Amino acid sequence: MIPLPFNHRSTPILSSEKIDIRYVATLARLALTDDEVARFGAQLGDLLEHVDALAKLDVSAVAATAQVVESRNVERDDILAPSLDREVVLAQAPARQGAFFRVPRIIAE
Amino acid sequence: MSDSIERNAAEIARGVNSGAFSAAELTRSMLAHIDRTEPQVGAYLSVLHERAAATAARVDERIKQGERLPLAGVPLAVKDNMCLEGTRTTCGSKILEHWTSPYTATAVQRLLDAGCIPVGKANMDEFAMGSSCENSALGVTRNPYDLERVPGGSSGGSASAVAAFEAAIGMGSDTGGSIREPAAFCNLVGFKPTYGRVSRYGLIAFASSLDQIGPLTRTVEDAALAYDAMGGHDPMDATSIDRPFETTADGLRTDLRGVRVGIVREFATKELGPEIDALYAKAYRDLEALGAELVEVALPTAEYGLATYYLIAPAECSSNLARFDGVRYGLRVEGANVHEMYERTRAAGFGPEVKRRILIGTYALSSGYYDAYYVRAQKARTLIAQDFAKAFASCDLIAAPAASSPAFTFNAKSDPYSMYLMDYYTIPMSLAGLPALSVPCGWVTPPGGASPMPMGLQLTAPLFAERALLSAAHAYERATGHAAAQRPVIAMEATQ
Numbered sequence: 001m002i003p004l005p006f007n008h009r010s011t012p013i014l015s016s017e018k019i020d021i022r023y024v025a026t027l028a029r030l031a032l033t034d035d036e037v038a039r040f041g042a043q044l045g046d047l048l049e050h051v052d053a054l055a056k057l058d059v060s061a062v063a064a065t066a067q068v069v070e071s072r073n074v075e076r077d078d079i080l081a082p083s084l085d086r087e088v089v090l091a092q093a094p095a096r097q098g099a100f101f102r103v104p105r106i107i108a109e
Numbered sequence: 110m111s112d113s114i115e116r117n118a119a120e121i122a123r124g125v126n127s128g129a130f131s132a133a134e135l136t137r138s139m140l141a142h143i144d145r146t147e148p149q150v151g152a153y154l155s156v157l158h159e160r161a162a163a164t165a166a167r168v169d170e171r172i173k174q175g176e177r178l179p180l181a182g183v184p185l186a187v188k189d190n191m192c193l194e195g196t197r198t199t200c201g202s203k204i205l206e207h208w209t210s211p212y213t214a215t216a217v218q219r220l221l222d223a224g225c226i227p228v229g230k231a232n233m234d235e236f237a238m239g240s241s242c243e244n245s246a247l248g249v250t251r252n253p254y255d256l257e258r259v260p261g262g263s264s265g266g267s268a269s270a271v272a273a274f275e276a277a278i279g280m281g282s283d284t285g286g287s288i289r290e291p292a293a294f295c296n297l298v299g300f301k302p303t304y305g306r307v308s309r310y311g312l313i314a315f316a317s318s319l320d321q322i323g324p325l326t327r328t329v330e331d332a333a334l335a336y337d338a339m340g341g342h343d344p345m346d347a348t349s350i351d352r353p354f355e356t357t358a359d360g361l362r363t364d365l366r367g368v369r370v371g372i373v374r375e376f377a378t379k380e381l382g383p384e385i386d387a388l389y390a391k392a393y394r395d396l397e398a399l400g401a402e403l404v405e406v407a408l409p410t411a412e413y414g415l416a417t418y419y420l421i422a423p424a425e426c427s428s429n430l431a432r433f434d435g436v437r438y439g440l441r442v443e444g445a446n447v448h449e450m451y452e453r454t455r456a457a458g459f460g461p462e463v464k465r466r467i468l469i470g471t472y473a474l475s476s477g478y479y480d481a482y483y484v485r486a487q488k489a490r491t492l493i494a495q496d497f498a499k500a501f502a503s504c505d506l507i508a509a510p511a512a513s514s515p516a517f518t519f520n521a522k523s524d525p526y527s528m529y530l531m532d533y534y535t536i537p538m539s540l541a542g543l544p545a546l547s548v549p550c551g552w553v554t555p556p557g558g559a560s561p562m563p564m565g566l567q568l569t570a571p572l573f574a575e576r577a578l579l580s581a582a583h584a585y586e587r588a589t590g591h592a593a594a595q596r597p598v599i600a601m602e603a604t605q
Contacts, residue, residue, distance in 0.1 A: 019472055028427060028471040029434065030464060031452035040461075043525055044469055050526060051416045054485050057492065064487035067318055067348070068494060068542030069305045069572060074347040088211045094441035101436055104447045 019044050114142045118183040118277040118331040122224065125172060125182035132172070132182030136165035136226050139184045143228060143275045146599050151250045152260075152270035153229035154189050155197055161228045168224050178224030180338055185225040186267045186276035188233055191217050191322070192311035196227075200313050201235040201245035204433050204440045204458025214311020215346065216280065216322045216339040223338035228276055231266030235460045236430065237282055237315045239263050240290055240531040243519065244462045252295060253597035255560050258516040261291030261531075267325050268295040273599045278335045279325035284316050285418050286512075286535030288323050289547040293511035293565025296549050296592050298582065299325045300332045303572050304542035305350035307336075308343030316425035317348070319418075319539050327592065329548060329583040333358035336575065357576045361583040366400035368581060371504030374407050376534065381513055384553050385564065389510055392550040392566045392589075396508060399584050406500035406507065410492045414537040415529060417493065420473050420486035421540070426463075427470030433458060465525060494541040501571045506581055510534050511547035511565030515555050538569045545569040548582045549592040561595055 021041040025032045032040065086099065095102040113135055116124070124130050143156055161184075168182055187193055190200045192210035199205045213221075221227065234244035242250045242265025250265045252258040253273040260269040267279030268291035281288035283301035292299020300323045307322040314320060324335035341354040370393075378389045397403050435441035435454030442457045444450035459467070473482035500507060512531060522528040538545040547565035554561045566585070570578035586592070 021468065024468050024472045024475065027475060028467050029431075029448065029451040029455055030459070030467060031456035032464075036461075036464070040465055040468055043465060044472070046526060047419060047469060047529075051420060051482070053416045054413060054420075054489055057410070057413060057485075057489055059485055059488035059492070062488040062491050064484055065491040065494060066487060068490075068540075069303065069350060076344065084211055089437075092208060092211065092438040094435055094439070103436055104444065104450055106447050 019048070114139050114274050116277070117328050118180060118326060118334055119328070121183050121277060122179060122181045122334070125168070125224070126177050128172070132165040132168040132224075132226060133162070135182050136161050136184065136228070139228055139275070146273055146275060149251065149256060149599055150253055150269050150273045150275070151248050152186065152231055152266045152273060152275055154199055154201070154232050154247055154266065156229045157196060157227055160196065161226050164221065164226050168226065171224075179334060180220060180278070181224035183225045183278055184228045184276045185220055186229055186231045186270040186279040187217055187227055188264050188267050188280050188282060189230040190233060190237055190282060190313040191280060193217050193227055193230070196230055198230065198313065199247055200237070201233045201247055202458065202460065202463070203246045204454070206247065206440070208439050210311075212311060215308035215343045217311065219339045220278070220280070220335065225278065229270065231264070231270055231279060233266055234263035235463050236313070236426070237263040237284055237287055238426070238462050238466055240286065240528055241517070241522065242266065242291075244460060246460045252516045253599045254296060254562055254595065255516065255558065256598065257559065258518055258562065259294070261294035261512075261516060263287040263291075264299075264325060265291050268292060268297055268299070271295070271297055271325050271327060272597055274597075277326065278331060280322060281325050282312055282315075282320055282322050283539065284319045284422060285539050286532035288325060289511045289535050289545060289565065289567060290531060292325050292547040293563065294516035296563035296595070297325050297327060298329050298332045298546060298548050298586070299323070299565070300336060300546040300579070301539070301544065302336060302340060302575055303350070303544045305348050306544070306573070306575070307340050308346040308349045310343055310345035314429040316422040317429060318425060319422060329579055329586050330358060330361060332546065333361060333579045333583075336579070355573075355576050357579045360576050360580055362580045363584050363587055364400045365396060365581055365584050368401045368506060368577075369404050369504040370396050370401045371404055371406035371500055371507040373411070373507060373509050374405055375409065375411055376509045378510060381510070385514070388551045388553060388564055389566070393508060395589055396585060399588055404504050406504055408493075408496045408500060408537065410489065410496050411537040413489050414493060414540060415533060417486045417489040417540060418532070418536045419469070419529060420482050421490065423466040423470030424473045424483050425470070427467045427474065430463070430467055462525070490540050493537055497537070497541045497543060505570070505577060507569040509567045509569070511567040515553055515562035515564055517555070534567060543569050543572060544575050544578050546578060546582055548586055550589070551591050552594060560598070563591070563595070
C-alpha cells in the first residue's frame with residue numbers, strides 16, 4: 001500500500017502546494033531519474049500556479065462537461081463480425097507464448 | 110522540377126479523371142521531388158515508395174474502367190498517429206518506433222477510396238503533444254519558408270510536406286490547435302471540423318474529448334474536398350456523430366454578404382505588436398469589404414481556456430497512454446517483476462513532454478485532487494462553451510488570430526509554459542468542440558528573421574456549420590490571395 005502524502009481536505013480547493021512527484025510517478029507507472037524528479041517537480045509546480053487561475057471562476061452552479069456534442073452510449077447488435085486476425089496482433093507482441101502475451105510473473109511464489 | 114507536383118488537389122483530380130496525366134506519372138514525379146527535398150525539410154518519418162506506386166496503378170486502373178474519383182491521384186501525407194495497414198505508425202515516439210499498423214484508420218481509408226495516394230507518414234510532436242514538432246523523438250522537421258524555423262505542431266510534418274509540395278493534402282489531428290497552428294506557420298489552410306464529424310477509428314488517442322482529424326491543404330477548396338471525403342458517421346467510432354453529413358465543396362461562395370462576423374473583445378491584438386496588430390485589423394476590414402457585417406462579441410471565460418485545457422487534456426492523456434505498458438505491442442524493457450517492467454518501459458519509451466503531461470494528468474485525477482482540478486476544469490469548460498453559444502446569438506462566424514506570432518526558431522520555447530501559450534487562440538474553440546480553420550492572412554518578418562513568414566486568420570463557426578465556415582474562408586482566400594505572395598525556399602532552390 002502506498003502511503004498518501006497529500007493533505008486530504010473535506011472541501012478540495014485549488015492549491016499550489018509542492019507536488020510529491022515520486023508518488024505521482026508511482027501512480028503513473030513511470031520510473032523517474034533524480035534529475036527528472038527535480039525538473040518535472042519545478043515545471044509542474046509552475047503549471048499549477050497558472051492553473052490556479054481557475055479558482056477565480058464561480059462554478060458552484062455549473063454542470064461539468066465531459067463531451068461537448070452528443071454523449072450517449074452506443075451499442076452494436078450482438079452479431080458475429082470479422083475482427084483483427086489473432087496472428088497479426090500477436091506478431092506485434094514484445095513476447096508471446098502460443099496464443100498468449102507473455103509477461104513477467106505477477107503472483108509471487 | 111516539373112510544375113505538376115505544385116498542382117492543388119482539385120487540379121490533380123481533374124487531370125487524372127480526364128486522362129490529361131496519370132496517377133502513376135504524377136506519383137513518380139512526386140516521389141522524386143520528395144527524395145530531393147526531404148534531406149532539407151524532414152517532413153516524413155517514412156516515405157512509402159512502393160505503396161504509393163502500387164496505389165497509383167490501382168487508381169489509374171479504376172479511371173480506365175470508367176470510374177471518376179473526387180481525389181484521383183492526389184498525393185497524401187498521413188500524420189504518423191494514424192494507422193495505415195502494413196506501415197509503421199510511430200506517433201513520433203520511441204515506444205512505438207517499430208510498431209506496424211495491423212489495420213487502416215477510417216479517415217485514411219476514405220481518402221484512399223476517393224483516389225488519394227499515400228506518399229508518406231508525417232512527423233509530429235510525440236503523441237501530438239506540442240506546438241513545434243520539436244517534441245518528436247524520431248526526427249527534425251523544418252519550416253519550408255525558413256529552414257531555421259519550426260513548422261508548428263503537432264501536425265508539423267503534414268504541414269511541412271504540403272507547404273514543400275511533397276503532398277497536396279496532409280492529414281492532421283487537432284486537440285488544442287495542432288492543425289490550425291502549423292497551417293498558420295506554413296502558409297496553409299488547416300481545418301478542424303466539429304468534434305465527432307470525422308471518425309477517429311485508427312487515430313492513436315491523446316485526449317479523447319478533444320481529438321479531431323482534419324486536413325491541411327494549400328487552398329480552401331482542397332480542404333473542403335478532403336473533408337467531404339473523410340467525414341461522416343462511422344460505426345467503428347462510438348463518438349462519431351450519427352446525423353446527416355453536409356458536403357462543403359459544392360457550396361463555396363465568393364462574397365460574405367449577409368454574414369455577421371464576430372470580433373472577440375478579449376482577443377485584442379495590440380499586445381502582439383504593431384505589425385501583427387495592423388495585419389489582423391486589415392484582415393477584419395477585408396472581411397467587411399467582402400460584405401460581412403462586423404460585430405463585437407465577448408468571450409469572457411476564454412482566458413481560462415489554457416488552464417482548463419492543461420488539466421483536461423493531460424488527465425485524458427494519462428488515462429489513454431496507460432495502454433503503453435510493454436505487454437501487447439511497442440517497446441518493452443524487462444524488469445524483475447511486472448511493475449518494474451511497466452515503469453522501465455514507459456521511462457525509456459516516452460519523451461519529457463509526454464512524461465510531464467502524464468504526471469500532471471495523474472495528479473489532477475488523483476484522490477483528493479480530482480474535484481479541485483479535473484471537475485473544476487470540466488465546469489470551466491461548460492462556461493467556455495456557453496460563452497460561444499451566447500456569442501453566436503449575434504454572429505454567424507468568429508474571426509481571431511490562429512497564433513500569436515509567426516513560426517519561431519528552434520529551441521526558442523524551452524520553457525514548457527511558453528510553448529503552451531502558442532495555443533492561446535485555438536484552445537477555447539477545441540474545448541467547445543467547434544469547427545474552426547486557419548487561412549493565410551498575410552506576412553510578417555520576425556525580428557532577426559531571414560524572410561517574411563506567414564500568419565493565419567482563424568475563423569470559427571457554430572457546431573456543424575462547416576459549410577458556412579469553409580464558404581467564408583474561400584471568399585476571403587479568393588479576394589486576398591495572401592498565400593501566393595511568397596514561395597517556399599525549398600521549391601525556389603529546386604526550380605533554379
